[in-house]
Amino acid sequence: MTANRRWPIDRLVPVLAATMVLLSIALVLAFTTWWLLLTAFVAxxxxxxxxxxxxxxxxxxxxxxxxxxxxxxxxxxxx
Incomplete structure (x- = not known):
């Protein structure tokens, strides 16, 4: 087993999308509901x-x- 394994795009895209959705939820709660547009863009x-x-x-x-x-x-x- 090598220590230098990189995640493929097939795994990274959903992880990055989930991160952006969670970020947009935090921004909605902290600032304004306009951040839901980020969620729509990610979707x-x-x-x-x-x-x-x-x-x-x-x-x-x-x-x-x-x-x-x-x-x-x-x-x-x-x-």
Missing amino acids: ANLMLYGIVGWCPMTLLLQRLGVPRTGYPATERIDR
């Missing part, structure tokens, strides 16, 4: 990602060198 991008397979965040992550899919079968850990 629209998740729908786009689910239907088409890409969203603006996937394009950015690909340019940063993040692998598109999961690890090769030889590197997976059986549980």
Whole structure:
């Protein structure tokens, strides 16, 4: 097992989306309900990602060198 494993885009996009939704909820509670627009934007991008397979965040992550899919079968850990 190597210590230098990077998460693929398939796992990072939902994690980043969930982080943004939680952030927008905190901003709604702290400031104004206009921050719900951020939640709507994240939801629209998740729908786009689910239907088409890409969203603006996937394009950015690909340019940063993040692998598109999961690890090769030889590197997976059986549980």
